[in-house]
Amino acid sequence: MQENLKKFYFFSLSLYFIIILVLAYFIFLRNDLNENPINPRLREDLSKRGNIYDRHGEILAKNINSKRFYPQGEILAQTIGYDDLIYGKYALEDSLDKFLRYKKGFSNLGEFYKFLKIKKSKKGNDCFLSIDLKLQKRAYELLRDQRGAIIALQPQTGEILVLASSPSFNPNYLKRYLGRDNYFGSPFLNRALEGLYPPGSTFKLYTLAIALEEGLNENNFKIYCPGYLDIGNYRIHEAEGIAHGKVDLREALIYSCNVAFAKMAIDLGKEKFSALAGRLNLTHPIDFILPNQGGNFPSLESLTPSxxxxxxxxxxxxxxxxxxxxxxxSIFANQGKIMSPYILSKVKNFSGETIFEEKPKVYLKVLNKDLALKAKGIMFEVVEKGTGQRARLENIKVGGKTGTAENPKGIPHAWFVGFAPIDVPKILVCVILENSGYGGLKAAPLAREIIKEYFKK
Amino acid sequence: MFKRENEFYLLILISLIFLLGIGIVSLTLDFKFPMTSLLFLLIIWIFHFYLKKNSPRSNRYLFPLISFLLSLSLINIYYLRNDLFLKQIFWIILGIIASMILMGFLKNYHLLEDYKYSLLILGIFLQIIVIIFGVEINQSKLWLDLKFFYFQPSEIVKILMVIFLADYLKENKDFFSLTLGNFKNTLKYLTPLLIMWGATLGILIFQKDLGMALLYFNVFLSLFFIATGRWDFLIFGILIFIFGFYFCYFNFFHIKLRLLAWLNPWLVSQGVGYQIIQAIFAVASGGLFGEGLAQGKSYYIPAVHTDFIFNSLVEQIGFLGGLIILAVYILIIVQGYKIALNCSSSFGKLLSFGLILILFWQSFIILGGNLKIIPLTGLTLPFLSYGGSSMLANFQILGILFLISNQNARES
Structure with missing residues (x-):
């Protein structure tokens, strides 16, 4: 009997050992349970969610009584998005969720060490955006009651300063907007990132980049513009039929001559014309923390001369x-290089320790320095004496390009894209106003206001 | 004179832990320290001095271990169900007093041998009463309505069963240890096994209590194996139990539901699987150190204070806390094993280990259910869950173990 007793004794201890193993399994290996959507613990963690700040520490999202509150309301609603018990997560609240959400415990030894070091965290991490709230407010003010978008970034680093879209919604009162079949003007669409428009003459910058790289300059590219150009049986018009007369490469951009650029593209050939689009990956979204759209660019086969x-x-x-x-x-504003755009600059944990920091990275090198410098000079002249004069500022040198994009919905979209100061551009602004007319007339003044606000100290 | 010094110091430590725990919980809840909690300290110290006087040489670690579990139980119930706190203290007082009465009345545990048939008949009687007059709660028919509380006789019957079995096996173990002879002998061999099997299935079918059925049969088989050392009986027993269970699975809907909820609760996460899923969430959110006392969201688990006390505690005191609780149960088994080894008589050995087997199997069955190792049952976790009947019964086990260990020490 003694023997059997001993056998059973060890058997019972081994059963307890199984319980310990299973306990360890659930606690250390099944962290997914803590993030399971039906776990009621997730719902209430809103009160411990991290805040979102702009680059100067202004609060963009915080918690009040276990609910998310957005002090800026409509001003950058499509960018910050919302986190709501009923409507779920949207925009940055969704894509930054892994930082913002309060997570308990740790999942590996490294985290365990940190856990011991910083004691127990009581709150999710705070996210710091590169957005400049002051500028963003101005941008939304300028867009109010119109349909359009303004995006501003630092061309040297890729930091996004402004990401405004109008019409907008107030994330603090989602019920007003959601669940309705039709709300005027798609307020949830982030037009800056997801709105697809014909670019009009602003796209001449693209053609210019190729032309410069292929060695065209004001000496070897000169044409006569009669106000139209026949290609096969298709006729290209200048805006309002203006004949520009004799134009070279510089003047073609300064006065936005369609005929000159049409000729230029035909001279370059469709292979060279579409190669850059391939390098820029224009038809696909960019690797960015927020969803954005790839555009459309005609395929080689469909690039008929017209x-x-x-x-x-x-x-x-x-x-x-x-x-x-x-x-x-930004190719021209940053010496021929495109920087990877980013909006999340820093993530800090509850004790103020930085756990993530974005560093500027080159996304693509398109042109060499000299050619970019040259193009920048031409863009300065666009604002000085060409179509973009309404973007001119007294004491800051601005460079840019206007666009007036014909579209099937009637009145053209007004575009302006530009930067300042011209020597080492600190800010690049792109404005679009849907169906509002000439870019030089409508969009350029908005860009000027943003640039003015940026340099107002 | 035996001072029971170990017990004394351990109980001081436990009293401090208890006060600290209740203090933390009341700080989180309402800043009011429940003076009634002092009643608990009073009764454990009364029991300590009672043991010092009447049972001085009995095991000195069992009571501190159990007091630790009781402290945790009260701290947790104060957090989860404020309204049941005083009641639970009352059950503990009742349990301790009943245990003192039993010890004072019996003095010599060998007296139990003389009453084995009366105890057996009492057990059967109680079970039949429940089947006829019992009230049905949560689809199980386990309780007798005693007006001031619901009494669950199967908790007491489990002890009666072990007393009877210990004596029965003591007398027949040599016979059962022999090899099988002719048909008549074989039949005689199998009779107790078949009776037990039938009784267990009866509990399963009529009282719809899967946990108790499992507990009774496991305790029986384990004790039978310890007495006889017969593997063939053990395997045969397991086989017929599986067969019986299989039969019930297809014929009784509530058993089928239990099993389905165990096999894949995620399919029925808003239905029968809800409880176990919430329980697993609670465990997973515990982490290494837990959320802290009175923190966490374990109140999302339905019937948490009776069925999922362990999960709730793990959420609050984490993996390490869970380990401590498991360690305490293991230490209780170790103490029981020691008591059994020190017994000079076969009856003492079988009885003491049989009683420990109850605590062992009961805690394993419910912990296994809590962690989804086996299907969930409605058993209580000894000394931790809320419940009057189980508190009363488990203190009777403790009382008998004290008697045995005291007598062992005197005899040697």
Whole structure:
């Protein structure tokens, strides 16, 4: 009997050992349970969610009584998004969720060490955006009661300063907007990132980049513009039929001559014309923390001479987001290089320790320095004496390009994309106003206001 | 004179832990320290001095271990169900007093041998009463309505069963240890096994209590194996139990539901699987150190204070806390094993280990259910869950173990 007793004794201890193993399994290996959507613990963690700040520490999202509150309301609603018990998560509240959410415990030894070091965290991490709230407010003010978007970034680093879209919604009163079949003007659409528009003449910057790289300059590219150009049986018009007369490469951009750019594209050939679009990956979204749209660019086969010539000045089949247009413009503002755009600069944990910090990275090198410098000079002249004069400022040198994009919905979209100061651009602005007319007339003044606000100390 | 010094110091430590725990919980809840909690300290110290006087040489670690569990139980119930706190203290007082009465009345545990048939008949009687007059709660028919509380006789019957079995096996173990002979002998061999099997299935079918059925049969088989050392009986027993269970699975809907909820609760996460899923969430959110006392969201688990006290505690005191609780149960088994080894008589050995087997199997069955190792049952976790009947019964076990260990020490 003694023997059997001993056998059973060890058997019972081993059963307890199984319980310990299973306990360890649930606690250390099944962290997914803590994030399971039906876990009621998730719902109440809203009160411990981290805050979102702008670059100067202004609060963009915080918690009040276990609910999310957005002090800025409509001003950057599509960018911050919302986190709501009923409607779920949207925009940055969704994509930054892994930082903002309060997580308990740890999942590996490294985290365990940190856990011991910083004691127990009581709150999710705080996220710091590169957004400049002051500028963003101004941008939303300028857009109010219109449909359109403004995006501003630092061309040297890729930091997004402004991401405004109108019409907007107030994330603190979601019930007003959601659940309705029709709300006027798609307030939830982030037009800067997801709105696809024909770029019009702002796209001449794209054609210019290729032309400069292929060695065209004001000496070897000169044409005569009679106000129209016949390609096969398709006729290209200048805006309001103006004949520009003799134009060279510089003047073609300064006065936004469609005929000159059409000829330029045909001279370059469709292979060279579409190669850069391939490198820029124009038809696909950019790797960015928020969802954004890839545009449309005609395929090689469909680039008939008439389509090619229209594409040169951003008409025809080309559609693109303001975000993408801003990046194309940044080629010239940043010595031929596009920087990877980012909006999340820093993440700090509850004790103030930085756990993530974004560093500027080159996304694509397109042109060499000298050619970029040259293009920058031409863009300065666009604002000084060309179509972009309404973007001019007294004491700051601005460079830019206007666009007036014909579209099937009637009145053209007004575009302006530009930067300042011209020597080492600190800010690049891209403005689009839907169906509001000439870019030089409507969009350029908005860009000027943003630039003015930026340099107002 | 035996001072029971170990017990004394351990109980001081436990009293401090208890006050600290209740203090933390009341700080989190309403800043009011419940003076009634002092009643608990009073009764454990009364029991300590009672043991010092009447049972001085009995085991000195069992009571501190159990007091620790009781402290945790009260701290947790104060957090989860404020309204049941005083009641639970009352059950503990009742349990301790009943245990003191039993010890004072019996003095010599061998007296139990003389009453084995009366105890057996009492047990059967109680079970039949429940089947006829019992009230049905949560689809199980386990309780007798005694007006001031619901009494669950099966908790007491489990002890009666072990007393009877210990004596029966003591007398027949040599016979059962022999090899099988002719048909008549074989039949005689199998009779107790078949009776027990039938009784267990009866509990399963008529009282719809899967946990108790499992507990009774496991205790019986384990004790039978310890007495006889016969593997063939053990395997045969397991086989017929599986067969019986299989039969019930297809014929009784509530058993089928239990099993389905165990096999894949995620399919029925808003139905029968809800409880176990919430329980697993509670455990997973515990982490290494837990959320802290009176923290966490374990009140989301339905019937948490009776069925899922362990999960609730793990959420609050974490993996390490869970380990401590398991360690305490293991230490209780170790103490029981020691008591059994020190017994000079077969009856003492079988009885003491049989009683420990109850605590062992009961805690394993419910902990296994809590962690989804086996299907969930409605058993209480000894000394931790809320409940009057189980508190009363488990203190009787403790009382008998004290008697045995005291007598062992005197005899040697």
């Amino acid at each position: 389509i090619l010539s229209q594409s040169a000045f951003g008409q025809g089949e080309i559609i693109i987001t303001p975000f993408r247009m801003a990046l194309i413009c």
